[in-house]
Amino acid sequence: MSESSSGKGSGKRRKSSGTPRKSDSSSPSPVKSPSVNYAKLSPMAKKVRDVAADWHNLIQRWEVLNASGASVSNKIVNCKLTNIESQDAAVVTVEQTSAGFTAGAGEAADADGMSKELEGFCNQLTDTYNAMAKLLEKMKKLTLNLKGQWELQQYQSNKDEGESSILFQTWPIQHFYEVSVELSEMYSRELKLKQGISENIAHRSDRHTMMFLASSWLHQPYIDNRSELLLESMLVETGHR
Amino acid sequence: MMQAELLTRRQLKSAYVTVEKQTVRWKEIHQNSDQYVNSLCNLSEQLDSCERVPEKTTFLKDFPDLKIRLRAKLLGEMEKMAGKLRETLCSLQEVSNSISRQYAASMHTYQTHAGELGIHKVVQRSATEPSVADMLEWLGDIDRAVRELYLQKQFLLDTLKYDDTRQMQSLHRRWTQDSNLDTMIMGMSYHIIL
Numbered sequence: 120m121s122e123s124s125s126g127k128g129s130g131k132r133r134k135s136s137g138t139p140r141k142s143d144s145s146s147p148s149p150v151k152s153p154s155v156n157y158a159k160l161s162p163m164a165k166k167v168r169d170v171a172a173d174w175h176n177l178i179q180r181w182e183v184l185n186a187s188g189a190s191v192s193n194k195i196v197n198c199k200l201t202n203i204e205s206q207d208a209a210v211v212t213v214e215q216t217s218a219g220f221t222a223g224a225g226e227a228a229d230a231d232g233m234s235k236e237l238e239g240f241c242n243q244l245t246d247t248y249n250a251m252a253k254l255l256e257k258m259k260k261l262t263l264n265l266k267g268q269w270e271l272q273q274y275q276s277n278k279d280e281g282e283s284s285i286l287f288q289t290w291p292i293q294h295f296y297e298v299s300v301e302l303s304e305m306y307s308r309e310l311k312l313k314q315g316i317s318e319n320i321a322h323r324s325d326r327h328t329m330m331f332l333a334s335s336w337l338h339q340p341y342i343d344n345r346s347e348l349l350l351e352s353m354l355v356e357t358g359h360r
Numbered sequence: 361m362m363q364a365e366l367l368t369r370r371q372l373k374s375a376y377v378t379v380e381k382q383t384v385r386w387k388e389i390h391q392n393s394d395q396y397v398n399s400l401c402n403l404s405e406q407l408d409s410c411e412r413v414p415e416k417t418t419f420l421k422d423f424p425d426l427k428i429r430l431r432a433k434l435l436g437e438m439e440k441m442a443g444k445l446r447e448t449l450c451s452l453q454e455v456s457n458s459i460s461r462q463y464a465a466s467m468h469t470y471q472t473h474a475g476e477l478g479i480h481k482v483v484q485r486s487a488t489e490p491s492v493a494d495m496l497e498w499l500g501d502i503d504r505a506v507r508e509l510y511l512q513k514q515f516l517l518d519t520l521k522y523d524d525t526r527q528m529q530s531l532h533r534r535w536t537q538d539s540n541l542d543t544m545i546m547g548m549s550y551h552i553i554l
Contacts (some may be wrong), residue, residue, distance in 0.1 A: 279394060319419050329416055330409035331430070338437065340429035 155287055157358045161266055164286040165296055170261050171357040174302065177261075178350060179252050181306070188247040188313070189337040196329045202237075203324060206338050238290045241321050242328045247315045248310075255303070255310050262299040277330050298349050309341040364473035365481055365492070372495045373471040375462035378544055379502055383545050386455045386506070390536075393448040397535045401440045404528035407434045411523070438522050445516060445517055449510075456510045463503040498548040 144344060160168065269292045284291040314334065320332045354360045376393050413420070420426060433437055459467075470492065474482075477492070487489040521527055 189472040312426065315419060315422055325414070327412040328414065328419075330406060331413045332419070334406040334410065334434070335426060335430050338430060338433040340426060340433050344436070 168357040171353045176252050184247050184251050190339045191240055191243045192333045192336045196333045198237050248313050255306055259302045262303045265296040265299050271291055287356050305342050305346055309339055364476040369474055371466050375466045378462050379459055382455045382458050389451045396441045396444040397532050401532050404440045409524045452510050456506045459503050459506050463499045472527050
């Protein structure tokens with residue numbers, strides 16, 4: 120691919136792009152292929168490289184949000200459970216004592232305090248969900264970006280045939296796009312689940328259902344183990360690892 | 361003190377020094393494994409809830425495959441934790457082996473010099489030192505106790521069933537029941553001035 124013909128590549132670089140954050144404890148990088156000189160990449164390859172780094176950073180941020188959301192949803196479940204227990208206890212005391220009205224008043228005050236606490240947690244969970252939704256938007260934009268690159272390349276290769284379509288070592292740009300689509304599909308399904316959890320968790324009273332929802336939040340059942348492999352191979356391919 | 365007795369006592373002392381160090385190691389390894397056992401119990405509770413969610417929950421209609429997926433995730437996590445416990449088990453085996461070697465070495469030293477020592481010397485104790493026979497016996501007891509504990513844990517891991525909630529809930533209690541090892545070894549090494 121000739122450099123001059125790819126007009127998109129010379130556009131402004133986003134600040135968020137670049138190498139993945141140092142915070143992740145990655146294994147020592149594998150031996151880099153000597154055939155790829157990462158300093159002299161075509162503009163399109165540079166863009167794709169940035170996209171891969173962005174994917175990495177977004178997923179890291181997602182994981183942080185997921186962990187904080189999980190702890191909040193646990194708090195909600197605990198809150199609900201103690202509430203249910205104290206209600207049961209209150210019912211018992213009402214039955215046992217003749218002065219039922221005082222116990223009833225105490226219980227009402229309790230439930231009120233509880234509901235305020237619960238509401239605070241629910242708001243936190245909704246905020247987390249919203250932050251995750253924003254991340255997903257960014258992920259979708261990355262996918263669109265790759266799609267654009269791919270289409271551009273198709274357009275160019277129609278003009279001058281015989282150009283190699285491999286950007287780095289083995290992957291054509293189409294493959295980057297497919298990986299990105301697969302990843303964002305996983306995350307979008309997971310986000311839908313999170314939405315369901317954040318809307319439902321505080322309205323359940325069955326212990327098992329609540330536990331189920333909380334652990335669904337934590338373990339992210341719609342994000343396959345494959346996602347890690349996809350991301351890592353993208354990072355290796357683009358030379359970040 | 362004659363040469364043979366000196367050698368045997370020296371060997372026994374060094375054996376007890378090693379045993380004490382290894383006991384400390386055992387405790388460290390064991391304490392470290394607590395977190396894995398706890399998360400295994402926790403995960404099994406989650407798995408139980410996952411199985412017992414009422415099928416007709418409206419929430420599940422929107423996510424028909426959620427239950428299966430969560431189950432798979434949970435089992436994967438449990439597998440990881442069990443793997444960690446198996447690593448722990450390997451370290452514990454090293455400890456157990458090291459104690460066994462000390463016992464074997466002490467027995468060997470004793471047997472080589474047994475004829476020279478004579479029964480009188482072997483059972484003779486002083487105000488500051490137990491007899492050679494006692495020390496050998498205690499060492500054998502420690503060796504057997506540690507080996508037994510190790511085998512108990514191995515059995516526990518080998519018979520682990522992830523979806524057997526009751527078994528999983530008792531795992532923590534059964535995994536941590538080796539407190540008498542401590543008292544036993546402490547009680548014995550108390551008699552020996554190291």
